[in-house]
Amino acid sequence: MTKPQITSDEQAELARALLDALNPLASAVRARATGQPEHRMWDADPAEVALGVLAAWKVVDAEVKRLTEIAAGTAGGYGASYEQLGAAWGITRQGARKKWPDAVPRPSAAAPRPVILELFDGEAELSQDPVTGHWTWTAQAADGSRGTPAPDAVPCTSREEAAAYAGAYLREFAAASRA
Structure with a gap:
């Protein structure tokens, strides 16, 4: 220019x-x-x-x-x-x-690697969105069902919160496979 x-x-x-x-x-x-x-x-x-x-x-x-x-x-x-x-x-x-030290955004650090959670004979993967910082999860329960947060679910703000939801899902469908 x-x-x-x-x-x-x-x-x-x-x-x-x-x-x-x-x-x-x-x-x-x-x-x-x-x-x-x-x-x-x-x-x-x-x-x-x-x-x-x-x-x-x-x-x-x-x-x-x-x-x-x-x-x-x-x-x-x-x-x-x-x-x-x-x-x-x-x-x-x-x-x-x-x-203007803050005029150009710095590239954000890479999102942490997904975390694998094994509970109730099932497995969940926890991952963080690099843009929003929110955590989400996907799970495959012991009975073979696959789960993710509902589309209208409130975003998880921490890995621990996402793990709690994923763990609850795995527990629910592990109990269903035993019944």
Whole structure:
């Protein structure tokens, strides 16, 4: 991606729009700082007025940084790399990583290997979804029946919870095979 260029007319329009947006903010910031009404902002020492405008630009600068972080995170969330973020901002890949360390999601660690549970002459496999982190199970009971959680079941948040459900299933159908 090449660095965006704007024309001198676009730059002048941008400056006008920013100044139009800044004036009420500068008046409000100065009024709070001095206790004077906003309409009297310009009735002061020119250095004080200029300092009030500078303080307002600081607020704008912080907001632009915040919005920039959101835009970088959004681009990273949609698959942009640090190299692409850096190119868009005119900095290196390393510079982009330093500027927005959380913008590009890190690859998640591989899901743990499935756990095999042998109970009541049956077998269950417990596995974790790498995206949600929820645990699920599949089982083959002693009577040969196969079971999984019901489609509307509440997801298991731990391996132990999934093991409890799988164990209950294996126990139920082991008892059925003995009867």
